[in-house]
Amino acid sequence: MSLLRIAGVFAALVLSVVPAYADRAITPFLGYNFGGDSGNCLSLTDCQEKHMNFGLAFGSSGKVVGLEEDLSYARDFFGTGSDNSVLTVMTNLVVTIPLGPIQPYVAGGIGLIRSHATYNPLQLTTSKSAFGRDWGGGLTIMFGRAGLRGDLRHFHASDSVTFLVFNPEKLDFWRASAGITFKY
Numbered sequence: 128m129s130l131l132r133i134a135g136v137f138a139a140l141v142l143s144v145v146p147a148y149a150d151r152a153i154t155p156f157l158g159y160n161f162g163g164d165s166g167n168c169l170s171l172t173d174c175q176e177k178h179m180n181f182g183l184a185f186g187s188s189g190k191v192v193g194l195e196e197d198l199s200y201a202r203d204f205f206g207t208g209s210d211n212s213v214l215t216v217m218t219n220l221v222v223t224i225p226l227g228p229i230q231p232y233v234a235g236g237i238g239l240i241r242s243h244a245t246y247n248p249l250q251l252t253t254s255k256s257a258f259g260r261d262w263g264g265g266l267t268i269m270f271g272r273a274g275l276r277g278d279l280r281h282f283h284a285s286d287s288v289t290f291l292v293f294n295p296e297k298l299d300f301w302r303a304s305a306g307i308t309f310k311y
Contacts, residue, residue: 150193150310153185154276158304160201160213180204180302184278186221193221195234197261197280199302204242211244213298215282217261228269235262240284240298257286257298267308274308 158180182199197217204213219236240259263280284298 151185151187152308152310153183154306154308155181155183156199156276156278156304156306157181158199158278158302160204160300160302162301163299180304182215182304184306186219188221188223190225191223193223195219195221195236197234197236197238199304201302204300205244212242213300214241214243215239215259215261216241217259217282219261223267228274230267230269231264232267233262233264234280236260240282242298255286257284259284259298263302269308269310272310274310276306276308278302278304278306280304 160180180199180201182197184195184197186193186195188194195218197215197219199215201213203211205211215238217236217238219234221232221234223230223232237258237260239256241254241256243254259282261280261282263278265276265278267274267276280302282298282300282302286297
C-alpha cells in the first residue's frame with residue numbers, strides 16, 4: 128500500500144468523525160413536597176405550611192436523551208411535631224426537546240425512597256427503605272453554560288412504608304423544585 132493511499136484513508140477517517148453532543152450538568156435545587164402522603168401541603172396551590180426540601184441532580188445528555196441522578200432530602204415530610212424525613216435517590220432517563228436556550232424535558236426512572244419517623248411520647252422510631260419510581264418534567268432556560276431549571280415530579284414507593292405501627296402504606300407524593308443548572 129502506498130503512503131499516499133494510507134494518508135487518504137487516514138484523512139477520510141478524520142473528516143468523517145461526527146462531533147459529540149454530550150453535555151454534563153449539575154443542578155442544585157430547592158423545593159417542597161405536596162399531595163399524597165406529604166403532611167405539609169395537600170396540593171400545589173393549597174399549601175399553608177411549606178417545608179423546604181433540597182437536592183442535587185447531575186448527569187449527562189446528548190442532543191435529546193440523557194441519564195440523570197436525582198438526590199433529594201425533605202425534613203418534616205409528614206408534618207411538624209415529630210422527627211421525620213424522606214430521602215430519595217433516583218436514576219432517571221431524561222428526554223429533552225432542544226429548542227435552543229429553552230429546553231423542555233420529561234424524566235422518569237427508578238431508585239430508592241427512604242422514610243424515617245420518630246413518634247412522641249412513646250419514642251417509636253421507624254425507618255424503611257423501599258424501591259420506588261418517579262416521573263415528571265420541567266423546563267430549563269440556559270444563559271450560556273448556566274441556566275434556571277423548574278421541575279415537577281411524582282414519586283411512588285413500590286413497597287409498603289410503615290408510617291405508624293398499624294398503618295403500612297405505599298409512599299406517594301409530588302415535588303416542585305427550582306434550581307440553577309451548570310453545564311460543563
